[in-house]
Amino acid sequence: MTIAPAKPVRTRFAPSPTGYLHLGGARTALYSWAFARHFGGTFVLRIEDTDLERSTPAAVQAIIDGMQWLGLNHDEGPFYQMQRMDRYREVVAQMLKEGTAYLCYSSPEEVEAMRERMRAAGEKPRYDGTWRPEPGKTLPAIPADRKPVVRFKNPLDGDVTWDDVVKGTITISNKELDDLVIARPDGTPTYNFCVAVDDWDMGITHVLRGDDHVNNTPRQINILRAIGAPLPLYGHLPMILGADGEKLSKRHGAVSVMDYPAQGYLPEAMLNYLARLGWSHGDDEVFSMEQFCEWFNLDHLTRSAAQFNNEKLAWLNNHYIKQADNQRLADLAMPHMIDDGANFEGAPALPVVLGLMKERVNTINELADAAMLFYREPKPDAALLAQHLTDAVKPALAQFAERCKTVEWTKEALSAMMKEVLAANGLKMPQMAMPLRLIVTGQLQTPAIDSVLQIFGREVILSRLAKFL
Numbered sequence: 001m002t003i004a005p006a007k008p009v010r011t012r013f014a015p016s017p018t019g020y021l022h023l024g025g026a027r028t029a030l031y032s033w034a035f036a037r038h039f040g041g042t043f044v045l046r047i048e049d050t051d052l053e054r055s056t057p058a059a060v061q062a063i064i065d066g067m068q069w070l071g072l073n074h075d076e077g078p079f080y081q082m083q084r085m086d087r088y089r090e091v092v093a094q095m096l097k098e099g100t101a102y103l104c105y106s107s108p109e110e111v112e113a114m115r116e117r118m119r120a121a122g123e124k125p126r127y128d129g130t131w132r133p134e135p136g137k138t139l140p141a142i143p144a145d146r147k148p149v150v151r152f153k154n155p156l157d158g159d160v161t162w163d164d165v166v167k168g169t170i171t172i173s174n175k176e177l178d179d180l181v182i183a184r185p186d187g188t189p190t191y192n193f194c195v196a197v198d199d200w201d202m203g204i205t206h207v208l209r210g211d212d213h214v215n216n217t218p219r220q221i222n223i224l225r226a227i228g229a230p231l232p233l234y235g236h237l238p239m240i241l242g243a244d245g246e247k248l249s250k251r252h253g254a255v256s257v258m259d260y261p262a263q264g265y266l267p268e269a270m271l272n273y274l275a276r277l278g279w280s281h282g283d284d285e286v287f288s289m290e291q292f293c294e295w296f297n298l299d300h301l302t303r304s305a306a307q308f309n310n311e312k313l314a315w316l317n318n319h320y321i322k323q324a325d326n327q328r329l330a331d332l333a334m335p336h337m338i339d340d341g342a343n344f345e346g347a348p349a350l351p352v353v354l355g356l357m358k359e360r361v362n363t364i365n366e367l368a369d370a371a372m373l374f375y376r377e378p379k380p381d382a383a384l385l386a387q388h389l390t391d392a393v394k395p396a397l398a399q400f401a402e403r404c405k406t407v408e409w410t411k412e413a414l415s416a417m418m419k420e421v422l423a424a425n426g427l428k429m430p431q432m433a434m435p436l437r438l439i440v441t442g443q444l445q446t447p448a449i450d451s452v453l454q455i456f457g458r459e460v461i462l463s464r465l466a467k468f469l
């Protein structure tokens, strides 16, 4: 039983727009979104675009597209860090004034030399505090023509401890932490500082993110404390591994969320899959996002790394395809089928066809491929035809064709009529169904033959049969 937070919940997803929306990022976004929904809170989208070399507008768009496809709608933002520079400078100035940050005139070469010395002495390399003001300390003379960086005055002693909602209590000694550069010589702020200021300004109460950020958290906590900001709760989600136990990468296939619609996955399957990848609710495997938001209170997050399992995702996709409205499936399958040269003129209605075929497919692309049999001219293979359309079967098929002219065009009536023709000719079902399938669709594998006949309609069936009888 989780006790409701005292303050309204505010979560954020804060991607760096340097590529596509990765599956791990999508899971982080999903959890942050669902947790905000669980408590009727606010979900903020923040674009961390200060790495000018690696950030691109296309990557921002890719993130927004991915979130939109998944339906992870944000309530506030997107806020762009590059548009918040004045605010960061303001906080830097304030910190300098209050003495929680200081100007450091050590050159990059000097800093490197310091680190080298420490490494040689077997210590952890860090800034040695040359320019760190302390009571009674005289600072060196300011070198001419050198622009300073601004360093955060990290506490020298004590620990930083937080109760990570995923990993449990984490403690890092301040001795491990450097006096972090928070602004460069040109005044631009640095990463951890921007994140801390943003989380403060945006009133973030819960930070969920990948565990590659665990090392940043004590630095951000110290900065938040120094600027008098309340601390959010942190939860670091373990990474996602491929089936081989290695960190999920392109080698394992698609890692970009937007590859999945292209491969014919439904967003509800992906959401359901990602929800379970790092969290559980008893044995529940299939659930809606409404249900997930109701359950997701940060209990039962998995501590160990999750393994991505394509088969399970495919199984869920099959489930959601079966549940999906046929018209929606038609809208999704249609572009693939057009690409494959489908001819929809005078052909059966696509939603009806997809309704018949959706049981057995794992993706929309497979569904589109399967449905093509209704939308292209059948070209039965001559050898197969010779094998199945035997002299023993031909008269029965001719009778069948004759009765097709008048039979009531329902599945039931067609099926009953076929049985009568089979009985009258002493044949078994496959003996007639196989050549019929070949003639009507060009293939031996189809859904139930009575359904196929019914869907094609009398005219098409009669004209196709007429070509071979």
Ligand code: GLU
Pocket (backbone or CB within 6 Å): 013, 014, 015, 016, 048, 195, 208, 209, 210, 213
């Ligand atoms: N921008 C960071 C990333 O994309 C996330 C930062 C955070 O969530 O605090 O990995």
